[in-house]
Amino acid sequence: MKRCLKWGLVGGTLGAVVAIPLFPAWMAWVDKFQTLITGIAAVTAAYLAIRQSQITDENSDRRHDQLMELSLRPIRLKIDRTVRPMAEQIEGALPDILRWEGRLSAADGALFLADNIEEFDSLSGHWFKMVNNKQLRIGEDYFSGYMVNALSLAQEAAQRTFEEFHDIRPHLKHLSGGDVAKIHVAQKMGRLKSALITLAENLESFCFNLRELEKDYLVHVK
Incomplete structure (x- = not known):
């Protein structure tokens, strides 16, 4: 026309x-x-x-x-594979980590762990596998320095959580023993709680930045 x-x-x-x-x-x-x-x-x-x-x-x-859309497509695919469903898995795990950290910090934390030992065994294994999932590394080229550091610290904390738990597990049956046994368990519980706190803090930071990355690159993707 x-x-x-x-x-x-x-x-x-x-x-x-x-x-x-x-x-x-x-x-x-x-x-x-x-x-x-x-x-x-x-x-x-x-x-x-x-x-x-x-x-x-x-x-x-x-x-x-x-x-620009064509050039961003490979980047978006990598970030999409990193964010989905890993961000959802991390967000689902954080409440459990915080709940256990709070519960173990209570006066009867060791007794609670002894009574729910199988649950914690399953969860600690799940957390370890989750932070070491190769899918989290697909979009690593686009992670900020803070994200790389947070993920690395979370992986170390998950490893320590797993190891400290299996170290303390045989000693939980001695909770009714003498003061020496209780002090020994209390020391190990302190290291386990410290590892859980580190895990929660760094996973929360990593997940927040992962969501920000999602907004930057995937906000317009249907």
Whole structure:
């Protein structure tokens, strides 16, 4: 439609110019309003030039957006594979980690651990596997320094949690023993709680930044 209008205007202008010497009345009218016609023609030419420039810019911007989208696609795929479903798994694990950290910090924490030893055994193994899941490393090239550090500290804390638990497990049956046995268990419990606190803090930091990465790269992905 726009193309037909453009060529129509060109054809009409050429026809009007050719008709000037052929029709005296038309020539007289053109001569009388020559200044006005020249002004209108100049304004029209300027408008058409600006409009053409706008169309060119719009096409250029559209092409640029398409190229940017293509260049970002591999990055988005990597981040998508890292975030989904690992962020959900971390967010699901954090309440359990915090609950156990709080429960073990209570006066009867060792007794609670002894009574729920199989549950903690299962959870500590799950946390260890989760933070060492290779899927978390797919988008590592786009992690900030804080994210890399938080994930590394979380992995170390998960390892210590697993090891401290299996170290303390045989001693939990001696809770009813003498003061020496209780002090020994209390020391081991302190190291286990410390590992849990470190795990929770760094996992929370890592997951927060993972969600920020998701907003930066995946917010427009359907």
